[in-house]
Amino acid sequence: MKCPKCGSENVSVQVMQTEGKTRQRGTGCLWTLGRWTMILCTCGLWLLVGKRKGTGKTKFKNETVAICQQCGNRWKV
Secondary structure, X not given: OOOOOOOOOOEXXXXXXXXXXXXXXXXXXXXHHHHHHXXXXXXXXXXXXXXXXXXXXXXXXXXXEEEEOOOOOEEXX
16 A cells, blocks of 8 residues: 555554544433422422433444555545
C-alpha cells in the first residue's frame, strides 16, 4: 500500500472509533403510575424514595483508516 500524497510505503492500518451515539430510555408509564399511587397512599412518604433512572445504550461506529508514517496523511481503506 502506498500513500497517495507522498508515495511512501511506510503505512499503518488502524481501526478507529469515529462516532458514538447514546440512546436513552425512560422509566415507563407503569413505573410512574405506580410511584404516584404509592405517593398518594402513603401521604407523601414515597417521595423520600429516589426516582428511578432510565437505561441507556451506546453504539459506536468504527472505520478502517490508513496512516502514512512519513507525512501523516490519513485516508479510509
